[in-house]
Amino acid sequence: MSVDIRTPYGVVRAVDKVSFQARRGETLALLGESGCGKSMTATAVVGLLEPVADVTEGAVRITGADGTATDLRTASAKRRRDLAGKELAIVFQDALTALNPVYTVGTQLAEPFRIHRGLSRKAARKEAIELMRRVGIPEPETRVDSYPHQFSGGMRQRLLIAIGVALSPAVLLADEPTTALDVTVQAQIMSLLKDLREERDMAVVLITHDLALVFEQADRVVVMYAGNVVEQGLVEEVFGAPKHPYTAGLLESVPVHAERGAELKSIGGSPPELAAIPAGCVYQDRCPIVRDRCREERPAAREVAPGHLSACHFPDEVKNR
Known part of the structure; x- marks a missing residue:
């Protein structure tokens, strides 16, 4: 897959023929310095590129539980909406800006269940509370009506992960999910992601520049530089x-x-x-x-x-x- 960006000085290539596979039950890490194209790749995969950027070539194929592969690039807008959350989800690195400040966390957690599963408001709220409990939010019955700013950074990141895994997607993209968190909270967040991956048999694509995190959490690694993949393979082989x-x-x-x-x-x-x-x-x-x-x-x-x-x-x- 390649991504071009239109700038005042002409078109530049931000992602150049990047290719990789993410498999169920494993964590694949995209590793590299800031500006190497990791996040651009992720936003291109989920179709959230800024208007000045375009996927110019390639395919983004996702295989559902029934074995049917769908190319997200050529899929209709309705098909992409159907797949969002159920087959493909993303966790952004800044939870405070990713969560809507004017809605309670319960409303935001319940939304996937109401849209994709047609649950009533009461049933969706119950699912939201269970999801909060699963990701380690204390006293979810009372905190479900709180707003994002009333949670700590670590708790907000847990909420963002909860929204991402609500519908048990086949692939979860985690874009530097531990940025700006202290070391203890980082470990908790990564342990939570690992447990959810194993529990729901997801493929997790972890975007990071932290080599220690890759070594501890990932099965395979894709090393990117200047928008290109320069090396990929099993973590122990690439690092060893x-x-x-x-x-x-x-x-x-x-x-x-x-x-x-x-x-x-x-x-x-x-x-x-x-x-x-x-x-x-x-x-x-x-x-x-x-x-x-x-x-x-x-x-x-x-x-x-x-x-x-x-x-x-x-x-x-x-x-x-």
Whole structure:
């Protein structure tokens, strides 16, 4: 799938032929620096791109419980509405702006049940209370009539997850669900997502730049850079033996064995501007093993081990600490 953005200076490509699969019962992580296209990919999948952005090519296929695959790009507006919440849902990173401040949380939690299941107001309210209890909101019978601003950040994130999983979707996209939360609350939120994934046999697509979170929570990882997928595979394989210099650089920047006074390692330079993506490898300006071929030819993703793909001309030369 590719996504273009119209700017005052011309059209730029924000997502370039990104391809991956999310399977039921597993967590797939989209990993990369800010601005690499992770959230743009997610909003394109669920059809929530800003008016200046367009999906220009590719397909977004979702397979229902009956085995029937639907391409969300070509589906009618009615079909997309039918699938929203029931087959595909998204949890945004800022719960305070994602929740409507003028409606009670009970009203917002009950809405999916009223729209998609035709429940009465009373029955939908009962479902909302049970959902609040399931995601760990204390005293849901009394708090169901509270407004979003009356909850803490962690509780609001739980409410957002509750709305996302209300109808047991096949795929749940979680866009940095632990941003701005303290470490203890982060652990609680991720534990909740894991329990819900196993309980409802969902595919969870976790969007993050936190390597530790990926290692602890994900089964497979897709590493993105400048709108491109540069590496993907099982987390233990990609983190244990990275085959792209960008992935190796990310792992090396984590201060695992840091000592007081020691220099912290980082990836030099900055990601390229979207309007100035180089013709060859997108990572060439920051790559420690760059060659002339890298500046002339864009490397295609190829299998370097079973299920492990890398978009690098020289994957065997990538060094891991």
